[in-house]
Amino acid sequence: MPDSEKNVITWTNMITGFARNGLVDEARVAFDRMPLKNVVAWTSMIKAYVETDRVDEAFALFRVMPEHNPYAWNIMISGLLNKNRVDEANELFDSMLWRNAISWTIMVTGLARNGMTELARKYFDQMLNKDVPAWNAMITAYADEGRMVEAGELFNMMSKRDIITWNTMIGGYSMGRHEDEAFRHFDLMLQSGIRPNESSVTNLLSSCGGIMGVLQAHGLIARLGFEMLTSVANALITMYHRSGDVISARIAFQNLDAKDVVTWTAIILAYSNHGYGIEALQAFAQMLRLGHNPDEVTFVGVLSACSHAGFVKKGRMLFDSIKRGYGIEPTAEHYSCLVDILGRAGLVKEAVEVVDEMPRDKCDGAVLGALIGACRLLGADRVADHIGDELIELEPASSGGYVLLANLYAASGKWDKVSQLRRKMKEREVRKVPGFSQIEVNGKTHVFLVGDRAHPQLKEIYKFLNEKLIPEMKSLR
Numbered sequence: 001m002p003d004s005e006k007n008v009i010t011w012t013n014m015i016t017g018f019a020r021n022g023l024v025d026e027a028r029v030a031f032d033r034m035p036l037k038n039v040v041a042w043t044s045m046i047k048a049y050v051e052t053d054r055v056d057e058a059f060a061l062f063r064v065m066p067e068h069n070p071y072a073w074n075i076m077i078s079g080l081l082n083k084n085r086v087d088e089a090n091e092l093f094d095s096m097l098w099r100n101a102i103s104w105t106i107m108v109t110g111l112a113r114n115g116m117t118e119l120a121r122k123y124f125d126q127m128l129n130k131d132v133p134a135w136n137a138m139i140t141a142y143a144d145e146g147r148m149v150e151a152g153e154l155f156n157m158m159s160k161r162d163i164i165t166w167n168t169m170i171g172g173y174s175m176g177r178h179e180d181e182a183f184r185h186f187d188l189m190l191q192s193g194i195r196p197n198e199s200s201v202t203n204l205l206s207s208c209g210g211i212m213g214v215l216q217a218h219g220l221i222a223r224l225g226f227e228m229l230t231s232v233a234n235a236l237i238t239m240y241h242r243s244g245d246v247i248s249a250r251i252a253f254q255n256l257d258a259k260d261v262v263t264w265t266a267i268i269l270a271y272s273n274h275g276y277g278i279e280a281l282q283a284f285a286q287m288l289r290l291g292h293n294p295d296e297v298t299f300v301g302v303l304s305a306c307s308h309a310g311f312v313k314k315g316r317m318l319f320d321s322i323k324r325g326y327g328i329e330p331t332a333e334h335y336s337c338l339v340d341i342l343g344r345a346g347l348v349k350e351a352v353e354v355v356d357e358m359p360r361d362k363c364d365g366a367v368l369g370a371l372i373g374a375c376r377l378l379g380a381d382r383v384a385d386h387i388g389d390e391l392i393e394l395e396p397a398s399s400g401g402y403v404l405l406a407n408l409y410a411a412s413g414k415w416d417k418v419s420q421l422r423r424k425m426k427e428r429e430v431r432k433v434p435g436f437s438q439i440e441v442n443g444k445t446h447v448f449l450v451g452d453r454a455h456p457q458l459k460e461i462y463k464f465l466n467e468k469l470i471p472e473m474k475s476l477r
Contacts, residue, residue, distance in 0.1 A: 008034075014039045019048035038068040043072045050079035059088075063276035070100050077103070081110025082426075101127075105134045107234055112141035136164050143172030148181075161192070167199045174207035182207035183216070201226050202235040211243040228255075233264045262290050268273035268301035277309030296328055315341040343374020 011034040018027035031037070031045045042065045049058035061074045062068075073096055093099070093107050103128045111120035117138075124130070135158050142151035144471050151172055158165065166189040173182040186204050189196060201221050208214045216237060218227075226232045233256040240249035249270040256263060264287040271280035284302045287294065294302075299322050306315035319338045322330050335358050340352040351374050355367060375419040408420050 008041075008171065011035075012038060012044070016044045016328040019044050022165075024048045024052050024054070039069050040106055040387055041069055042067075043069065043075065046072055047075050050075055053083075055083050055085070061159070062358060065318065069190070070098065070103065074106055078106050078110065078142045079105070081114065084114050086116060087112065087116055101129050102132055102440055105131055105137070108134045109137035115141075117141040117145060125154075132158075132160060132162050136162070136168060139165065139172075140168050143168050143175070145189050146172075146176055146365060148172050148176060148178070152278055154382050161194070163194055163197060163200070166192075167197070170200060170207070174203045177207065179209050179213050183213075191466045196224060196226075198226065198229055198231050201232050205232075205235045205239050208239055208243070211240075211245055212237045213254060214243050214245075214248075227255070230260055230263065234260075234266050237263065237266040237270060241266065241273065244274070246270055246274045246276065259290075261287075261295055261298065263300060265295065265298040268305070272301045272305040272308065275308055277305040277307075277311070279375045280305035281309070281311070281314070293326060296331060296334075299328070300333050300337060303334060303341065305339060307341045310345065312341055312345045312347070330360040330362075332364045332367055336364075336370045339367055339370040339374065343370060343467075348374050373445070390423060390441045 011030065013083070014030045015027045015034070018024070027045060027048055030078070031041060034041060042061070046058045046061050046065070049055065051062065058076060058079055062072065069395065077089050080092065089107070089110065091105065095346065106125065108120050108124045108127070111117075111123065114373060120141055121138060124134060127134060135154060135213050139151045139154050142148070142154070151169065155161075155165065155169055159333075166185065169180050169185045171188075172187065173179075176373075182204055185307060186196070186200065189200070190301070201217070204220070205214065205217050214236075219229050221232060227236075233252055236252045237249045240246070240252060249267065253259075253263065253267040253270075264283065268280045268287075270281050271277070271283060284294070284298070284305075287298075299318065302318055303315055306318065315338065319330065319334060322328050322334060335354065339351045339354055342348070342354065348371075353369055355363060355371055358367070406422070421448055428473075
C-alpha cells in the first residue's frame with residue numbers, strides 16, 4: 001500500500017507494534033516515513049527509546065516534538081532519572097506547564113532511588129495528592145539509609161498502606177537488627193488484614209538476633225503456610241545456621257522438596273562453619289549428582305570444609321575446578337581458603353607461592369591474614385615479617401593486621417616489635433575493636449564487651465561466675 005493511502009491510525013499501529021516487539025529501528029523508519037505524525041506516534045517512539053536504554057535518542061526526539069502531553073513528559077523524566085541524569089530531569093520537571101500526580105511520584109521515586117533523599121523529600125512535601133508509591137519511595141529511601149525514625153514518622157502519617165509499605169518497614173528494621181520492631185510491625189500488618197508474602201517472612205527471619213527469634217518466626221511462617229517455599233526455607237536454613245542450631249538447619253533442609261543452588265549452598269555453609277567438614281563435602285557431592293551447578297559462595301563453603309577437615313588434596317582439586325570445571329573466576333575469598341588449607345597442613349612454602357602467583361587485585365587482607373596465621377602456627381617469623389608489613393600497608397586503618405602480627409611477635413617473645421606495632425597504631429589512630437561475647441536469655445540478647453561493667457545485673461553475674469562457674473571449670477581441667 002502506498003504511503004499516501006495509509007491513514008494516521010495505520011501508521012501509529014505500525015510504530016507501536018514494532019516498538020512493542022523491541023524493533024526500535026524499524027519503528028523509527030516507519031515513524032520517519034509517517035506523513036502526519038500525531039502525539040501518540042511521537043510518544044510511542046520516545047517510550048521505545050527509553051525502554052531500550054537509548055535515552056539520548058529519546059531526548060532528541062522529545063525536544064523536537066511539536067506538542068507535548070503529560071505522558072511524554074513523564075516518560076522522558078523517568079528515563080533520565082533511571083540513567084541518574086538528575087539535573088536534566090529536574091530541569092525538565094520544573095519546565096512542565098502542567099504536572100499530574102504521576103509526574104510528582106516519578107520525581108520522588110526517581111530521586112529517592114538515586115540516593116538523593118533530601119531532594120526527594122523536598123518534592124514529596126510539595127505534593128498535594130500523595131499516592132502510596134510516593135510514600136513508599138520516601139520510606140524506602142530512609143530505610144535504606146538506616147534512618148528508621150524518619151521512616152517510622154512517615155509510616156505513621158499514612159492513611160493507606162500496601163504490602164510494599166509493610167515489607168519496607170520490616171526490612172528496614174531487619175537491616176538494623178531491630179528484632180522487636182520487626183516482629184511488632186509484622187503483627188500490625190496481620191492485624192490490618194494484609195496477608196504477608198515471601199518478602200515479608202524472609203525480612204522477618206533476617207531480623208532475628210538469636211535462636212528464640214528464629215523459632216518464633218518459624219512458628220509464624222509455618223502457621224501462614226510459607227514453610228515449603230524455597231526462598232523462605234533457604235532463609236530458615238541460613239538463620240538456624242547463624243544461630244548455631246545446625247540440627248534445625250538440617251531438618252529445614254531435609255523437609256524442603258524444591259531445593260535450588262541457594263538451598264544446597266546454605267546447608268554446606270551451615271555444616272562447614274560449624275566444623276562438620278565431611279558432611280559439607282557429602283552434601284556438595286549429592287548436589288552435583290542431582291545436577292545443580294555450584295556458584296562462588298558454594299565453593300567458599302566446600303573449601304572452608306576442606307580446611308577444617310584437613311583435606312589438602314581435595315581442597316586443591318576443588319580450587320582448580322572453580323575455573324576449569326565451572327568457568328568461575330576465583331575470588332579473594334577462594335584464595336584465602338586455599339592458603340588456609342595449605343597453612344593448616346604446614347605447607348607454608350606452597351601457601352606463599354599461591355599468594356605470590358595470584359592476581360594482585362585479589363590479594364586482600366583476608367588472604368594475607370590467612371598466610372600470617374599459617375606462619376604463626378609453624379613459627380615462620382621471617383615470612384610473616386614481610387607479609388605482615390604488606391598487610392598493614394594494604395589496610396592501614398584496620399586493626400586486624402596489626403593484631404595478627406602483634407600476636408605472632410608476642411608468641412615468639414619479640415616484645416620490642418610488639419611495642420613498635422603499638423606505636424604505629426597510635427600514630428595512625430588505629431583502634432582495636434574490643435572483643436565481645438553475647439548470650440540470649442528469655443528471647444533477649446545480652447552483649448558483653450571486654451572489661452564491660454555496665455550491665456544492670458553485674459553483681460549477680462560476677463557472683464555466679466566466682467561461686468559456681470569458675471570452680472566448676474577448674475574442676476574439669
